[in-house]
Amino acid sequence: MSGGVATDSSQAVEVLNPHGAGAALILCEHASNHIPARYDGLGLEAQARSSHAAWDPGARSVALLMSAALDAPVVASCVSRLVYDCNRPPEAEGAIPEISEKFEIPGNRNLSPADREERVATAYRPFCDAVQGVIAGRIAAGRPTILITMHSFTPVYFDQARAVEIGILHDEDARLADAMLANAHLLPHRRIERNEPYGPADGVTHSLKIHGQSHGLANVMLEVRNDLLNTPDDERKMAEELLTLFTPALKALSLEGAGRA
Numbered sequence: 001m002s003g004g005v006a007t008d009s010s011q012a013v014e015v016l017n018p019h020g021a022g023a024a025l026i027l028c029e030h031a032s033n034h035i036p037a038r039y040d041g042l043g044l045e046a047q048a049r050s051s052h053a054a055w056d057p058g059a060r061s062v063a064l065l066m067s068a069a070l071d072a073p074v075v076a077s078c079v080s081r082l083v084y085d086c087n088r089p090p091e092a093e094g095a096i097p098e099i100s101e102k103f104e105i106p107g108n109r110n111l112s113p114a115d116r117e118e119r120v121a122t123a124y125r126p127f128c129d130a131v132q133g134v135i136a137g138r139i140a141a142g143r144p145t146i147l148i149t150m151h152s153f154t155p156v157y158f159d160q161a162r163a164v165e166i167g168i169l170h171d172e173d174a175r176l177a178d179a180m181l182a183n184a185h186l187l188p189h190r191r192i193e194r195n196e197p198y199g200p201a202d203g204v205t206h207s208l209k210i211h212g213q214s215h216g217l218a219n220v221m222l223e224v225r226n227d228l229l230n231t232p233d234d235e236r237k238m239a240e241e242l243l244t245l246f247t248p249a250l251k252a253l254s255l256e257g258a259g260r261a
Helices: 037-043 046-050 059-070 113-141 175-181 206-215 232-258
Strands: 013-016 024-028 074-077 146-153 166-169 192-194 219-225
Touching (some): 013 113, 024 059, 024 113, 059 074, 059 146, 074 113, 113 206, 146 206, 146 232, 175 219, 175 232, 206 219, 219 232
Parallel strands (some): 024 146, 146 219, 166 192
Antiparallel strands (some): 013 074
């Protein structure tokens, strides 16, 4: 499984292939487990800093592989979601969690409003600004756009094993999710489910709503169980499988039906 993105503490977001001419725009909100030095590791042990609580292992690698195949821009956060979860609005308690599954986050306790605003300014605002900048560029170019957010999840959560392997998530706009799920039979060896292991009620569709639905873009959140992403070969195989679902879905929607940025 590929490691976290090594970044300077001042780098909050990376935009890769920003002028990609394909129809997709890929976001990866939990791409890195990097904690800027000023937060002193949030008081966490090394195990917690490298765990799924701190980032989505493999998600960035799969996003980049899909980007190469689709000629898609990628916007990825370079800051751990334990510093700030870019898939949560500032008012959400989970945006700066004090506990993530079984991990307590000492550095997130008793934050003042000014402390919380500093986290928003450090991670969330730069990420959102970068996404909106790419979308604005596509609007100016008259380029049709479909939004994908790429994630991974742990196979065991609160001691409960998860059978689902690929989750196809959506909020009110189910166009792309429906079109991808219609192709699930092409991957008969995979357990593929709608709005699992999370769904809108869990608050995980924030990016879909503010970056996708707000612009009328067809959108989907992809969740892959991270034990399927242990090696570069695993990541390549998964990217190919996701493309097996996505490519015919794109054709079925047609660019016109998918919305225009």
